[in-house]
Amino acid sequence: xxxxxxxxxxxxxxxxxxxxxxxxxxxxxxxxxxxxxxxxxxxxxxxxxxxxxxxxxxxxxxxxxxxxxxxxxxxxxxxxxxxxxxxxxxxxxxxxxxxxxxxxxxxxxxxxx
Amino acid sequence: xxxxxxxxxxxxxxxxxxxxxxxxxxxxxxxxxxxxxxxxxxxxxxxxxxxxxxxxxxxxxxxxxxxxxxxxxxxxxxxxxxxxxxxxxxxxxxxxxxxxxxxxxxxxxx
Numbered sequence: 001x002x003x004x005x006x007x008x009x010x011x012x013x014x015x016x017x018x019x020x021x022x023x024x025x026x027x028x029x030x031x032x033x034x035x036x037x038x039x040x041x042x043x044x045x046x047x048x049x050x051x052x053x054x055x056x057x058x059x060x061x062x063x064x065x066x067x068x069x070x071x072x073x074x075x076x077x078x079x080x081x082x083x084x085x086x087x088x089x090x091x092x093x094x095x096x097x098x099x100x101x102x103x104x105x106x107x108x109x110x111x112x113x
Numbered sequence: 114x115x116x117x118x119x120x121x122x123x124x125x126x127x128x129x130x131x132x133x134x135x136x137x138x139x140x141x142x143x144x145x146x147x148x149x150x151x152x153x154x155x156x157x158x159x160x161x162x163x164x165x166x167x168x169x170x171x172x173x174x175x176x177x178x179x180x181x182x183x184x185x186x187x188x189x190x191x192x193x194x195x196x197x198x199x200x201x202x203x204x205x206x207x208x209x210x211x212x213x214x215x216x217x218x219x220x221x222x223x
Contacts, residue, residue: 106155
């Protein structure tokens with residue numbers, strides 16, 4: 001049973017480009033969360049999705065960031081017009097039910113140059 | 114929102130030593146998890162422990178929900194135990210995800 005799969009593991013983008021981060025939850029999990037980790041800090045919640053629905057995006061910046069979890073395929077975190085401050089590790093987690101044990105992917109390290 | 118405080122922030126030990134890491138939280142929680150982030154950045158699930166005591170090999174954890182704290186015990190430390198240990202909680206309905214503490218950075222020296 002594969003765990004949470006994220007790709008790419010590393011992503012380098014120039015300022016102004018778009019970044020797309022993908023997350024496939026554990027088999028049978030329909031609850032997906034995205035978190036961001038800045039250097040030397042803990043993880044901060046960004047958005048919570050179920051299939052085809054955004055449930056809570058209170059932690060996501062209002063501009064340039066969007067997320068989706070389509071009926072088919074992985075969840076996508078999209079960052080438009082990236083800036084240097086977007087450089088961070090982005091983690092995806094999935095759980096069987098809301099607020100039950102969360103399992104994390106290996107993260108995507110985004111570097112904006 | 115809920116506050117999660119971890120202590121100590123840094124800990125340096127010799128191989129073979131025992132340690133206790135603490136997590137305090139400011140409100141009632143539905144779930145509490147301990148994670149180990151290894152030097153490669155991977156987050157490893159250690160315990161899902163909203164209350165009570167659990168053990169897994171050299172590691173054990175206790176959560177006293179009524180007093181709003183959790184403890185992680187590491188016995189007979191090994192160099193591979195090095196990394197950052199995070200406590201994270203769900204409060205309320207959980208729709209706003211886990212709230213993480215700032216972590217305890219553990220270094221085990223040979």
